Amino acid sequence: MRFSKTKAIVMSAxxxxxxxxxxxxxxxxxxxxxxxxxxxxxxxTLDAGLYLTARDGVEIGxxxxxxxxxxxxxxxxxxxxxxxxxxxxxxxxxxxxxxxxRVTNEGSVAFDYSVCIVGVEANDATTAAKLLSxxxxxxxxxxxxxxxxxxxxxxxxxxxxxxxxxxxxxGAYGDFTVRVEFLNNDGTIxxxxxxxxxxxxxxxxxxxxxxxxxx
Amino acid sequence: xxxxxxxxxxxxxxxxxCxxxxxxxxxxxxxxxxxxDITVTTGNVSIKAAFGDELxxxxxxxxxxxxxxxGAFALGGTAVLKDGDxxxxxxVAGDKxxxxxxxxxxxxxxxxxxxxxxxxxxxIEGIEATMQKxxxxxxxxxxxxxxPEWIQLDKGEKVTVTVTVGLPVEAEQPDRxxxxxxxxxxxxxxxxxxxxxxxxxxxxxxxxEFGLGTxxxxxxxxxxxx
Numbered sequence: 001m002r003f004s005k006t007k008a009i010v011m012s013a014x015x016x017x018x019x020x021x022x023x024x025x026x027x028x029x030x031x032x033x034x035x036x037x038x039x040x041x042x043x044x045t046l047d048a049g050l051y052l053t054a055r056d057g058v059e060i061g062x063x064x065x066x067x068x069x070x071x072x073x074x075x076x077x078x079x080x081x082x083x084x085x086x087x088x089x090x091x092x093x094x095x096x097x098x099x100x101x102r103v104t105n106e107g108s109v110a111f112d113y114s115v116c117i118v119g120v121e122a123n124d125a126t127t128a129a130k131l132l133s134x135x136x137x138x139x140x141x142x143x144x145x146x147x148x149x150x151x152x153x154x155x156x157x158x159x160x161x162x163x164x165x166x167x168x169x170x171g172a173y174g175d176f177t178v179r180v181e182f183l184n185n186d187g188t189i190x191x192x193x194x195x196x197x198x199x200x201x202x203x204x205x206x207x208x209x210x211x212x213x214x215x
Numbered sequence: 216x217x218x219x220x221x222x223x224x225x226x227x228x229x230x231x232x233c234x235x236x237x238x239x240x241x242x243x244x245x246x247x248x249x250x251x252d253i254t255v256t257t258g259n260v261s262i263k264a265a266f267g268d269e270l271x272x273x274x275x276x277x278x279x280x281x282x283x284x285x286g287a288f289a290l291g292g293t294a295v296l297k298d299g300d301x302x303x304x305x306x307v308a309g310d311k312x313x314x315x316x317x318x319x320x321x322x323x324x325x326x327x328x329x330x331x332x333x334x335x336x337x338x339i340e341g342i343e344a345t346m347q348k349x350x351x352x353x354x355x356x357x358x359x360x361x362x363p364e365w366i367q368l369d370k371g372e373k374v375t376v377t378v379t380v381g382l383p384v385e386a387e388q389p390d391r392x393x394x395x396x397x398x399x400x401x402x403x404x405x406x407x408x409x410x411x412x413x414x415x416x417x418x419x420x421x422x423x424e425f426g427l428g429t430x431x432x433x434x435x436x437x438x439x440x441x
Contacts, residue, residue: 046245058415060258064324064370066415078251085251090258090323092413109245118250127257135255180255189412189424192259192322199256207248 047107048166048208051075052085053175057097060090069097085204088180092192093134096181103208104173105166111208112165113174115139117158120151120202127198135200138179139163150183151200165211178204258323262368264409267315267375270296275309280384294380301380303339304402311381316346318409319373325414327421329363330407332356332380337403341386344405347377357405362428365418368411380405 054071061067078085078101085099103113117137122128132152140146141163149157164174274289276282287293292305294312301312320326332344334357344357354364357380368374412421422428 044245046247048247050249050251060324064320064322066325066413079249083252085253087252087254089256091255092258092260092324092415094413094415111246131257178253180253182255182257187420187424192257192261195257196259197257199254201252201254203250203252205248205250207246209246210244212244 044109044168044210045107046109046111046208046210047105048111048113049102049104049106050078050206051102051104052078052099053102054100055086055098056100057179058095059088059097064090066095075102085178086180091182093182093184093190096179098138098177098179100175100177101206102173102175103163103166103206105168108168110165110168110211112162112211113206113208114160114162115176115178116160116205116207117151117154118203118205120154120200123199123201124197127195128200131195131198131200134183134185136181136183138177138181140177140179142175151202154202166208260322260324260326260411260413262326262328262409262411263317263319263321265317266296266299266407267317269314270294270301271313273309273311273313273381274307275384280309281311300335300404300406302336302402302404303342303380306339306382308341308382308386309384311379313377313379315375316378316407316409317373317375318368320368320370320411322370322411322413325370326368326411327365327414327416327418328368328409328411329365329421329427330356330376330378330409331359331363331427332378332405332407333359335404335406339382339403341382342380342403343383344378344380347379348374353377353379360428362418362422363410365412365421367414378407 052072053075055069056071057069058066059069085101086097088095088097105111120132122131129152133150135151136148137151137154137158138146138148139158139161143164147157147161163176166172166174272284272286272288272294273281274284276284276289282289288306288310290305290307290310292303292307292310294304294306295302296312296314301314303310303312316330318328318330320328330346334342342357343355345353346356347353348366355361356363356378366374410421410425410427412424416424
């Protein structure tokens with residue numbers, strides 16, 4: 001009798017375990033059916049153009065005269081044109097030049113665009129500090145506040161200057177202006193010999209980054 | 216059991232792959248950039264100014280003004296030009312010393328120049344200093360209270376002007392009392408300074424920055440004769 005009862009209990013436990021196992025295993029073996037549907041994904045393209053549309057300011061002509069800078073007759077494609085945005089020669093105090101640049105959206109993704117001043121170099125260490133503090137850069141977006149700083153401040157103030165957003169619509173673009181001016185020295189006469197032969201070179205980096213969805 | 220394990224493993228693998236996709240996607244925004252160059256070089260403003268070799272003396276003689284004299288004025292007065300300084304001694308009405316001054320623009324740009332003659336030693340009452348360019352009308356350059364005339368000079372251009380210092384014929388002798396006795400020897404020295412500035416500056420700006428047109432005017436410029 002005792003053996004039968006024990007045996008029955010054990011058998012019950014085994015059966016229970018088997019049932020649990022069956023249930024667990026069965027969980028992963030339910031009848032199922034599936035349907036598939038085609039999902040087409042295509043990547044958007046961020047494609048932008050950079051054009052020089054206008055120039056302004058003063059340049060020194062061949063005869064040494066102070067001439068007005070001429071604007072290009074048609075926009076210059078800066079992505080293909082390897083030349084500098086502008087090159088100011090024989091700059092003297094109060095002289096300035098500016099360039100208006102246009103960023104166009106030629107892709108299917110809206111993007112934010114910004115500029116940085118990088119790679120500021122002077123050919124003469126002696127005059128560098130003096131000249132860099134007298135060359136003022138002003139970046140003016142088509143909408144919003146202009147950012148102004150001298151080239152010796154470019155590392156702190158000339159980085160990531162946000163200019164706006166260009167939508168992914170036909171013909172969409174954004175304009176901004178970069179102006180470089182040789183500041184006057186508090187209205188006092190100074191000997192140009194202090195800057196003799198000085199030259200400054202820097203890069204303007206224009207960056208376009210896709211707009212991300214707001215949270 | 217094996218099926219369960221496989222299912223769990225598969226679920227974990229999917230979760231890991233999804234996480235990787237999310238992390239990877241955060242650093243792969245579409246973007247583009249360009250680097251464009253801007254260069255700036257400085258110009259210079261510089262001039263050269265030099266007196267001619269000859270100092271011409273003229274006096275009122277025999278009632279005829281501006282008669283050329285040799286070595287000294289008609290009544291013994293003298294004029295000496297040295298290192299940009301002109302020294303006149305014992306001149307009388309009608310005595311004038313004339314010299315040419317050549318100014319050259321050695322700058323990279325157009326400049327404006329102005330010539331100023333200022334007494335630096337002694338005084339002779341009524342003395343006049345003028346500058347004449349070619350056949351143009353002579354302009355006064357010796358009145359420190361007046362702003363000078365600024366004249367444009369192209370890059371590389373050289374101009375020669377005539378500078379005259381002396382007493383006009385109508386100048387009056389200073390009154391002297393009997394106690395003062397005979398007139399003392401009168402002598403004065405004038406220093407000629409050529410100022411030059413970038414041509415895109417206004418005359419007002421140049422006068423202000425050089426301090427010209429005031430009795431205490433000071434400024435930097437090229438001393439004629441250097």
